[in-house]
Amino acid sequence: MTSSLGMAQQLASLNSPSKDECHRKDSTVEIQACDSQRYQYADKQLNVIYSAAIKNLDEDRKAKLRDSPKRVD
Incomplete structure (x- = not known):
């Protein structure tokens, strides 16, 4: 079983720019790349x-979850 501390350490090791940091970029390409990093982080x-x-x-x-429909509306 993963401890809360272990999960917190894993999450802390991930880095993500803030929304504000992304939208201060100079070009659309840079903004989209930054937003992509934020998505990957999430x-x-x-x-x-x-x-x-x-x-x-x-x-x-686990079996019920695995066999349930994978639908998001």
């Missing part, structure tokens, strides 16, 4: 949290 954060949460589920709940 995706990594979600993966760390999901991985920690899934480890706490029993096998029945």
Whole structure:
């Protein structure tokens, strides 16, 4: 089981520019690249949290989650 401290350390090791930092860039290309970094950071954060949460589920709940529809509206 991943501890809260372990999860916090993983999240702290990830770096992301702020929205303000991104929008102070000089060109659209730089802004988009910066926003892409922010997206990748958020995706990594979600993966760390999901991985920690899934480890706490029993096998029945893991199977239900795995077999459930992957739909986001």
